[in-house]
Amino acid sequence: MTNINDIARLAGVAKSTVSRYLNGGVVGEETRLKLDNIIKETGYTPNAFAQSLKAKRTNIVGAIVPRLDSFAASQILIGIDEELRAENYQLLISNTSQTIEREIESIYTLAKQKAAGIILLATEVTPAHLEAFKKINIPVILMGQQADNIHSVIHDDYGAAYEMGKYILSKGHKKVAYLGVTERDISVGIKRKEGFKKAMEEHGSCEVRYYETGFKLEAALAKASEVIETYRPSIIVCATDNIAMGTLKAANLLKVKVPTELSITGFGGYEVTTIIHPTLTTVKLYFKEAGQHAAKGIMKLIKEEIIPPVTVSKFKIIEGESVDRK
Structure with a gap:
C-alpha cells in the first residue's frame, strides 16, 4: 500500500511538504501539480482520521448513545451517519451503557479528540452535563431532550x-x-x-x-x-x-x-x-429522520450558521391488532 513516505519519495520532496499539501496548506504550483499527478497515478487515499487529528478543526462528529442494542438509537445513528458522509464528515460513536458518569466522560473525551461537534442522545440532562457543554466550547446538539441554551432535536x-x-x-x-x-x-x-x-x-x-x-x-x-x-x-x-x-x-x-x-x-x-x-x-x-435533522444541525453549527433552538420530529399513530373496541 502506498503511504505518505512513498508519495514524498516519488515527488522528490519532504514528507512535511506532502503533509502540508494534504491538509490544504501552501505549496509551490509546480510541486502541487506533481503531487496531484502522483496521487492520481498511485490511487493514494490519505488517512482521514490521522489527518483530522493534526488539524485545528477535525471532520469528526461524536455521537454519545446510552445503549447500542436499541432500535431507536440504531436508526438515529444511521440517519446521522448518512448525512455526515454526504458532507465528508466522519461519525465517532461513544456508548455509555446508560451511565451518566460515562456520558460526562465521553463529552470531555470527544472534545480532547478535537471532535468538531457532539450529538448527545440524552436520557436526562444534569448540571454536570451543562457544565461540560460550557467547558468544551464546541457545538452540541441534544437528541430527545431539551435544556436551556442548548440546541435540541426532539420528538413531539x-x-x-x-x-x-x-x-x-x-x-x-x-x-x-x-x-x-x-x-x-x-x-x-x-x-x-x-x-x-x-x-x-x-x-x-x-x-x-x-x-x-x-x-x-x-x-x-x-x-x-x-x-x-x-x-x-x-x-x-x-x-x-x-x-x-x-x-x-x-x-x-x-x-x-x-x-x-x-x-x-x-x-x-x-x-x-x-x-x-x-x-x-x-x-x-421517525428516528432516522430525527438523526438526519441532528446531523444537518450540527454541521451548520460547526460552520457558525444559525439554526432553530429546537427542531421537532414528526409522528404517526399506527393501528395494529392489539386494540379492541369496547
Whole structure:
C-alpha cells in the first residue's frame, strides 16, 4: 500500500511538504501539480482520521448513545451517519451503557479528540452535563431532550401521547392503565405522561391509574403482570414499545387474551411491532429522520450558521391488532 513516505519519495520532496499539501496548506504550483499527478497515478487515499487529528478543526462528529442494542438509537445513528458522509464528515460513536458518569466522560473525551461537534442522545440532562457543554466550547446538539441554551432535536412526545389518549378513548376504553418510566427522563417519563393525562382529563369519565417501570422488557413484564392481576384494566397504554412487548408477554403468561380481554398500545414504532402477534398499535416516531435533522444541525453549527433552538420530529399513530373496541 502506498503511504505518505512513498508519495514524498516519488515527488522528490519532504514528507512535511506532502503533509502540508494534504491538509490544504501552501505549496509551490509546480510541486502541487506533481503531487496531484502522483496521487492520481498511485490511487493514494490519505488517512482521514490521522489527518483530522493534526488539524485545528477535525471532520469528526461524536455521537454519545446510552445503549447500542436499541432500535431507536440504531436508526438515529444511521440517519446521522448518512448525512455526515454526504458532507465528508466522519461519525465517532461513544456508548455509555446508560451511565451518566460515562456520558460526562465521553463529552470531555470527544472534545480532547478535537471532535468538531457532539450529538448527545440524552436520557436526562444534569448540571454536570451543562457544565461540560460550557467547558468544551464546541457545538452540541441534544437528541430527545431539551435544556436551556442548548440546541435540541426532539420528538413531539406530549402531542403524540395526547393523540394516543384520544385514540383509545375513541375505542370506548374506560378502565385504563398507563405504564410509564422514571420522571428523571423528561421526554419519556414526563411529557408522554402529561400529554396522555391531558387527553384523559378532557374526557373526564374514565378510570385511569398510572404506574412506573423500567425501560427493559424484563422490568415491564414484572410490572405489567402486577397491573393486570391487581387492577384488571381494559387497556394498558405503554410509554415505549419495549414496555408494550413486556406487557404482551405478561398477558400471554397470565392467559389473558389480547386484544379481546386486554388491549395494549406502545410508543416508538419499532420494526418488530409489525411482526409480533397481535401486531402492536403504536405511535411511530421517525428516528432516522430525527438523526438526519441532528446531523444537518450540527454541521451548520460547526460552520457558525444559525439554526432553530429546537427542531421537532414528526409522528404517526399506527393501528395494529392489539386494540379492541369496547
